[in-house]
Amino acid sequence: DLQMTQSPSTLSASVGDRVTITCRASQSIGTWLAWFQQKPGKAPNVLIYKASSLESGVPFRFSGSGSGTEFTLTISSLQPDDFATYYCQQYDAYPLTFGGGTKVEIK
């Protein structure tokens, strides 16, 4: 199975900070990578698909990059609504696999 490794697992940041989360795949997945945001008690919401495409309705401060095995999610200027947990997920092949998550906390 494809393994997805996210880092860091926890991130403390302030409103206005630039935040970067990294995701590494155990083998090449092209650009078949999505990023999700999840808030407590809620289902995940897709932010980015195909590594760098912004989902409709998602603020432009979110961006994704990468291909092959290395990917990043960047929040250009952290807003209060962005404190949440973020997951990467590969959808190149079954079984679909998620990264372990990155919790973005208030510093």
Next chain:
Amino acid sequence: QVQLVQSGAEVKKPGASVKVSCRASGYPFTTYFLHWVRQSPGQGLEWMGVINPSDGSTIYAQRFLGRATMTRDTSTTTVYMELSSLRSEDTAVYYCARSSQQLVRSWGQGTLVTVSS
């Protein structure tokens, strides 16, 4: 709009089975695959498997083979996920989710399954 409405919370004893439903509406039911993803308390997301509502074919994650069964009823546009031989580690929120070209975009509200003696 796309809606996935799941059945309510369940409490089960170890060794029992649970069957969670997910009713889809707002789109042609047989056109999009439906997945099941679970999340243990305070933990990450775990993909369990997928069903093609058009023909009922399924793919399961290895660790759920033989224990999870996904079915569908096209007359009620509902998919089901049954998990047998429950153990405490199966305590989790179970989500159904719809994909387009394997990208999961739409999620149900989640169903909490608690396994406790």
